[in-house]
Amino acid sequence: MSIEAPLVHRSPVLRWLTSANQQPLDYGRRLWLKVFFGFILFALYSPILTLIAFSFNDSKRNVVWKGFTLKYYAVAWNNSSLVDAFVNSLAIAVMATVVSTVIGATVALMLWRFRFPGKSAYEGFMALPIVIPEICMGVAMLVFFARLGNWMGSFHSGPIFWWHQLFSIWPLSLSAITISHIAFCFPFVAVVVRARMAGFNRELEESSKDLGATEWQTFRHIILPFMQPGLIAGALLAFTLSLDDFVITFFTSGPETVTFPVKVYSLVRRGVSPDINAASTALIVITLVASLVAMKLQAPAKAKKS
Amino acid sequence: MDSWKHNRLVFWVLALPGTFWLVVFFLVPLTIIWFMSFGEKVGLLDVNITGTLANYWRTTDPVYLLILWKSAWISTLATALCLLIAYPVAFGICFAPARWRPVMLLLIILPFWINLLIRTYALIAVFRTYGYLNYTLEFFWKLTLLDSFVGPFQPFEFLYNNGAVVTGLVYVYMPFMVLPLYATIERLDRSYLEASLDLGASQFRTLISVTVPLTMPGIVSGIILVFIPCLGSFLTPDLLGGANAVMIGNVIERQFKAANDWPFGAALSFLLMYATFGALALRALLAGRNKQGMAI
Numbered sequence: 001m002s003i004e005a006p007l008v009h010r011s012p013v014l015r016w017l018t019s020a021n022q023q024p025l026d027y028g029r030r031l032w033l034k035v036f037f038g039f040i041l042f043a044l045y046s047p048i049l050t051l052i053a054f055s056f057n058d059s060k061r062n063v064v065w066k067g068f069t070l071k072y073y074a075v076a077w078n079n080s081s082l083v084d085a086f087v088n089s090l091a092i093a094v095m096a097t098v099v100s101t102v103i104g105a106t107v108a109l110m111l112w113r114f115r116f117p118g119k120s121a122y123e124g125f126m127a128l129p130i131v132i133p134e135i136c137m138g139v140a141m142l143v144f145f146a147r148l149g150n151w152m153g154s155f156h157s158g159p160i161f162w163w164h165q166l167f168s169i170w171p172l173s174l175s176a177i178t179i180s181h182i183a184f185c186f187p188f189v190a191v192v193v194r195a196r197m198a199g200f201n202r203e204l205e206e207s208s209k210d211l212g213a214t215e216w217q218t219f220r221h222i223i224l225p226f227m228q229p230g231l232i233a234g235a236l237l238a239f240t241l242s243l244d245d246f247v248i249t250f251f252t253s254g255p256e257t258v259t260f261p262v263k264v265y266s267l268v269r270r271g272v273s274p275d276i277n278a279a280s281t282a283l284i285v286i287t288l289v290a291s292l293v294a295m296k297l298q299a300p301a302k303a304k305k306s
Numbered sequence: 307m308d309s310w311k312h313n314r315l316v317f318w319v320l321a322l323p324g325t326f327w328l329v330v331f332f333l334v335p336l337t338i339i340w341f342m343s344f345g346e347k348v349g350l351l352d353v354n355i356t357g358t359l360a361n362y363w364r365t366t367d368p369v370y371l372l373i374l375w376k377s378a379w380i381s382t383l384a385t386a387l388c389l390l391i392a393y394p395v396a397f398g399i400c401f402a403p404a405r406w407r408p409v410m411l412l413l414i415i416l417p418f419w420i421n422l423l424i425r426t427y428a429l430i431a432v433f434r435t436y437g438y439l440n441y442t443l444e445f446f447w448k449l450t451l452l453d454s455f456v457g458p459f460q461p462f463e464f465l466y467n468n469g470a471v472v473t474g475l476v477y478v479y480m481p482f483m484v485l486p487l488y489a490t491i492e493r494l495d496r497s498y499l500e501a502s503l504d505l506g507a508s509q510f511r512t513l514i515s516v517t518v519p520l521t522m523p524g525i526v527s528g529i530i531l532v533f534i535p536c537l538g539s540f541l542t543p544d545l546l547g548g549a550n551a552v553m554i555g556n557v558i559e560r561q562f563k564a565a566n567d568w569p570f571g572a573a574l575s576f577l578l579m580y581a582t583f584g585a586l587a588l589r590a591l592l593a594g595r596n597k598q599g600m601a602i
C-alpha cells in the first residue's frame with residue numbers, strides 16, 4: 001500500500017504554482033517572484049502591444065475596438081511629409097552605419113592591438129559620447145553646425161562656396177544629422193567589436209606573420225573573418241541607434257531635413273491618432289527585424305568558432 | 307599587446323579616423339558650448355566670450371533653482387523605483403532554470419530596442435483622460451455597481467504632473483538597471499547565501515547583510531546608468547509632464563530654440579555635464595574602495 005502524496009505534490013502545475021518542495025535558495029520557484037516578473041512584463045509590453053493592436057482599429061477615438069482595418073496604414077502612407085521623413089531617416093541610418101562601422105572597427109583594433117601612453121585616458125575619451133546626457137551633445141551640435149553654416153554662407157564664390165552649395169543637395173543636406181549620428185554611434189561599434197576581439201587567439205596573428213604574410217594579408221585573412229560577427233552586430237546596433245535617435249536629431253534638423261522621429265514628435269504633440277500608431281508600428285517592425293537578423297547572422301559564426 | 311612604436315604606420319592608420327571624428331565633431335562642439343557659457347549675448351545671434359559668470363549666477367534665481375531641485379528629486383525617485391523593481395527582476399532571472407534565463411533577459415531588454423518616442427507615445431495613449439487606464443477603471447466602476455451608489459465615474463488626470471514623469475522615466479530606463487544587476491547577481495557565489503541561511507539568518511537578514519553588499523558594484527553602476535539619463539531627460543517631461551513638470555532638459559531646449567539665449571542654455575547644459583562627471587568620479591571612487599568593485 002502506498003501513501004498517496006498530497007495532490008499539491010503530484011500535479012506539476014500545482015507544484016509550480018504553490019512552490020511546493022522548494023529549497024531555501026530556489027528563489028526562481030517562489031510564487032511571488034513569478035507573479036512580480038509576470039506583472040513587470042505586462043507593464044512593459046501592454047502599452048506597446050495596445051499601440052500595435054489599435055493601429056488596426058477602425059475608430060478615430062482609438063479606445064474601444066471597432067473592427068479590423070488597414071486604412072490608417074494607407075493614411076500614413078499617403079502623408080507625403082511622413083514618408084519623406086521616413087526616407088530621410090533610412091538614408092541617414094545607412095550612411096551613419098557604414099561610416100561608424102569602419103571608424104568603430106579601426107578604433108577597436110587600435111585599442112586591442114597597441115599599448116601607448118595615455119591609453120586609459122583615451123578610452124575614457126572614447127566613452128564620452130556614450131555617457132554624457134544626449135541633450136548636451138544635441139545643443140553642442142546645434143551651435144557647431146549653425147556656426148559652420150554661417151561661416152560657409154559668408155563666402156559668395158570660391159571652393160568653400162561651391163562646397164557649401166554641394167551640401168544643399170539631398171542626401172548631402174542631411175550631413176549635419178549624419179555627422180552627429182556617426183559621432184555617437186561609432187563608440188558603440190568600437191565597444192562591440194572590441195568585446196569580440198577579446199576572444200581572439202593572438203598566436204594566430206603571430207603565426208600568420210611568421211609564415212610571411214604582410215600586415216594587410218593577416219588582417220584580410222585572419223583578423224577580418226574572426227571580427228565579422230562583431231562587425232555585423234556593431235553595424236546593426238549603429239543602424240538602430242541612428243534610426244531611433246530623437247534628441248540629438250531634434251537639435252540638428254532643420255525645416256527641410258526632418259527625420260521620422262522628429263516628424264512623429266510634432267504629430268504626437270497634437271494628440272493621439274491611429275495613423276501615428278500605424279507609422280510607429282512600421283518603425284517597431286523595422287527595428288525588431290534588424291535586431292533579429294543580427295542575432296540570426298551571428299549564430300552560425302559562433303557555432304563555427306566552437 | 308604591441309607597443310605603438312613597433313608599427314607606427316598601422317597605429318596611425320587605425321588611430322586617426324576615430325580620433326579625428328571625435329575631436330572635430332564632438333570635442334570642438336562641446337568646447338564651443340563651454341566657452342559660450344562664459345559669454346554674453348550681443349544682438350540676435352552673436353555671443354561675446356567675456357569670461358563672465360553671470361550665466362551660472364542666473365541659475366540661482368529661485369525659478370531655476372526650483373527646476374534644478376525638481377529635476378534632482380524626480381530623477382532620484384525614478385532611480386530608486388527602478389532599483390526596487392529591477393532588483394527582484396534580475397534576481398528572478400538569475401535563479402530561474404538555465405534554459406529560461408536568456409529568454410527572460412531578452413524579454414526585459416527587448417522594449418529597450420523600441421524607439422524612446424514611440425514608447426512614450428504608447429504611455430500617453432494609456433494614461434490620457436480618455437485612455438485605456440481610465441477606460442478600464444470605468445469598466446470596473448460599473449461592474450462593481452459603484453456608479454449607482456456613488457455616482458458616475460470621473461476619469462483621473464494621470465498625465466501632466468510629476469507622477470506621470472516619474473512613471474515614464476521608470477518605464478523607459480528600467481532595462482538600464484536590470485543589465486548591471488543581472489551581471490553581478492549572476493557572478494554571486496551562492497555558497498555565501500547558503501552559509502548565511504545555514505547559520506540561522508532569515509531570508510531578509512541574508513538579503514540585507516549578504517546579498518546586497520556583495521552586489522553593490524552592480525547597484526552603483528545601475529544607479530549611475532539610470533540617474534544620468536533621467537537628469538538630462540527632455541522628451542519624457544516634455545510629453546508626459548507638460549507645463550506642470552518642467553526639468554532642466556526642457557529649460558535647455560527652450561534657451562536654444564524659443565527663448566534664443568544660447569549662453570544661458572550653454573551654462574545649464576554644462577551644469578548637467580558637471581553633474582555627470584561628478585557621478586562618474588563617485589563611481590570610480592567607490593569602485594576603487596571596494597576591492598571586488600569590478601564595475602560594469
